[in-house]
Amino acid sequence: MNGWLLAAGALATVTALIHLVAGGRDVVRPLLGCSLEAEARRTLHAVWHFATADLLFSGVALATLATRPAPYAPLVLFIAAHFLAYAAVFVVIALRADWSRPLLRLPQWMLLLPVAALAGVGVL
Incomplete structure (x- = not known):
């Protein structure tokens, strides 16, 4: 059993549930x-659910x-790369906003980045 991948999968699945309910x-x-x-x-509603499905399927995988x-x-690295990309998009968009504490206003990266890290470590 690879504990790193299990933790990444669990966190991705929890992230999908948070995305679905809170989002x-x-x-x-x-x-x-x-x-x-x-x-x-x-269209945006459909894309929202695409993201939910992607988070959930990635967690299960x-x-x-x-x-x-x-x-x-290769599959694990692909999943890690897209979670890293998702986190980067949220960080860039948050930092480009004219908000105080922008990284706390769009905190999604805080769940996405650890999934990428855990999955990446899991294949080393």
């Missing part, structure tokens, strides 16, 4: 009630690979 309340509901054109609203005798390094 649904704080982001999706206001989005669906805003004055954007209907096509833009529905990492946890499953953790139980294998030798992890599939």
